[in-house]
Amino acid sequence: MQGDVEHVDVLIVGAGPVGLITAFQLAKFGGVSVRIIEKHAKSEQDAYGRAITLFPRTAEMLDQLGLADELLQNCFACRDTVTYNAQGEEVGGRGWSFMKHMKDTTFDFALVLRQKFQEEIFRNALRQHNVHVSAPIELITASTNANIPTGEHKVTAVLSNHSSGAAEVVKCKYLIGCDGGRSSVRRIFNIAFEGSITEDKWVRIDGQVETDMPKPRSYCSIESPTHGNVLWAALDHGSTRIGYAFTEDRANGYEEFDEAAVVKEAIAAVKPFQLEFERVDWWTIYTVGQRIAESFFVEGCVFLAGDACHTHSSAAAQGMNTGIHDAVNLAWKLSLVLRGCAKPGLLETYHVERFQNILKLIEYDKDISQLMSNHLPEKWRDNPDADVNVILAKMLEEVGTFTSGLGISYEVGNDNPLNIEGSFRSTDPQVKPGIRGPDITLLRPGTFEPTRLIRELPNTSRFSVLIFTAENQPPIPKVVYDDITYSLTVERPILMSAYFNIRTNKKAGHLRFITIIPKPTPSPYEFLGCEPIGRVYFDGEDGAAYRRYGIELSQGVIVVLRPDGWIGTMIELGNRAAWELESYFDKILLYRST
Incomplete structure (x- = not known):
């Protein structure tokens, strides 16, 4: 060594x-x-x-x-x-x-x-x-x-x-x-x-092509009786990928299945359309398994x-x-x-x-x-x-x-503290813990400029706590506001440091808070009657963001998003909200300073 x-x-x-x-x-x-x-x-x-x-x-x-x-x-x-x-x-x-x-x-x-x-x-x-x-x-x-x-x-x-x-x-x-x-x-x-390899083999070839296909700049399939379901994929920089089944007949038809053979069979695979390769960038044959x-x-x-x-x-x-x-x-x-x-x-x-x-x-x-x-x-x-x-x-x-990935979910279960059924049930059965948190359009205070939730929640390994406030007064019940701020600032200060430092960009804790107000207002403070927890955004006049999360405007709800954007839990903004929030994070996080 x-x-x-x-x-x-x-x-x-x-x-x-x-x-x-x-x-x-x-x-x-x-x-x-x-x-x-x-x-x-x-x-x-x-x-x-x-x-x-x-x-x-x-x-x-x-x-x-x-x-x-x-x-x-x-x-x-x-x-x-x-x-x-x-x-x-x-x-x-x-x-x-x-x-x-x-x-x-x-x-x-x-x-x-x-x-x-x-x-x-x-x-x-x-x-x-x-x-x-x-x-x-x-x-x-x-x-x-x-x-x-x-x-x-x-x-x-x-x-x-x-x-x-x-x-x-x-x-x-x-x-x-x-x-x-x-x-x-x-x-x-x-x-x-564990698993298996089949006898099926596929060919893939990339290059610059000329064709009379009507829609060549698309994701296309051609139902060929000889070459399987042929893939035609428009690529970056004007190139195209073609893929087809590499059958035994195809293999036996050539002394050597080289680039010239790959091109010849690609031309046959896309019939009745015409195809000509101006340049080949890459090709391969691989076994499916x-x-x-x-x-x-x-x-x-x-x-x-x-x-x-x-x-x-x-x-x-x-x-x-x-x-x-x-x-x-x-x-x-x-x-x-x-x-x-x-x-x-x-x-x-x-x-x-x-x-x-x-x-x-x-x-x-x-x-x-x-x-x-x-x-x-x-x-x-x-x-x-x-x-x-x-x-x-x-x-x-x-x-x-x-x-598409939009439907990929993670199960709620006792062996996984990340996805927990909370006290709130969305009116949309597809919005629940373990599901991707929908991206929604929000408005910035003052200018009412639209922004996307995902853009406001960069993945920095922190959990995001979205507080959807109620339309009726008080938007955040005082006992809930006091419990959340006291619990997370006094008992778990490393968590709430994100709240105190968010405007100064100093070292933040494990959580990022966003307060969402159900409609645009001249001043978040006047609507809430208190300082917002974290950054504040508005839903539009049509309430689309609330609807997308299955939340009635009269309700107050806390939605916890994991750092990767999946919903961790959903909590009613009631007297037990702070306790539920504590219970969720107590199973996951440690509370000593880094």
Whole structure:
């Protein structure tokens, strides 16, 4: 071994989008030392291909991290979808048509930007926090010391620097494997990777094309009788991706299935339309399968995220989306624990929440990938002559809100203190703990300028407490106001420091408070009869924000949003409100100063 032993809080293995975004959050939230390594030099990873699509909920989360604006500067915003049958006729309600129903979000489109460009944006953002990817450096082995308490430097990792040939030793408190489907972290810690690989193979090719297709700048599917449900995706920088099934006949028809063969079959796949490639940027053939790790969190200090703990087909374009959901779910929890702000048990919720959603994805991906290969699903027991394209359309529509991410939820249960049924029940059954908090339009005081809730709640690892005041007097009952401010300032001062310091931008606590008034008024103070708790915003005259959260204007309600934007609990603004708020946070947070 050469050199000194390096000590860091977190070692991240793998510098793809998942690793980069995880590192970025930990660095941005502060108070945590991070090192991120990648075994390939950047120049070896510059291929245009791989993942391309970010769906609305992913874009919302990146917006809260301050990353969306740069993505929007470079992306192709795809709002149009179309499906053509074998005769080239447009068919409604098939293929990717669910994308036309991605509403209730500002990001009501598919954000299409090839992984190469996304990674460049994420690396640049990470550098702004003085964290740089170490490459080409490979994880050789790692082990944990049972005699060292969790939360200390329990993990010892041995790295190989491929440039210098030297070995490095790093001791870390937590190790995160973001190193893909062939994860070294998963292999080293003997984490079972369960699932199967099918015989189906798909081809993907990106490039600059000319075509007579009527709507080429869209997300398109072509129901080919020979090449399966063909993907046509308009890409950034004027490029296009085409994907088709790689059948045995296709493989046997060529001595070598090289780029020329890929292009020839792509031309055949989009018939009856004409296609000509002006340039090929990237192409690949891959085997379709679904696998999931037995656990995403082992030994109290080792995590897996992204493809390291789940792989599936690209049928519903979920690969990068699910990985980013992993990264966002994990990073704020790990940051709070490492900074001594949250109880270590919070980390257990990462596996609990993400595992259940990946299981859902795996199950529907099995069926969708088979349908896209022109096969009926294995569990299909109805008409054996059913049209696979009709079944595929129905299935994609059924899982549309899950695919967009807007319908992804986390269960309310005794084993998860983050999602708790409170005393308030929304009039909208879709608004409840464990569900994404709807983005709503609010008005700023004085100017009445509109703003989005998500823009006002950047993800800084803090919980947000939204106080929807009642229309009737008093908007916040005095006993409730006194109880909340007393409890959180005297008994739990680190929580309420956010309230006292919000206007001075000094170091804040674990919570961020927003008071929402049901209609525009000249002065928040005059409406409330007291100082607002935290920043204040107005609903519009039509009460749309209250309605979206299922709150009557005559009611007062507290909505707790987790740092990642999901609803934690909903509480009536009554005599027990302060107690409920205390009870919720007492299960999660620690109250000593950082």
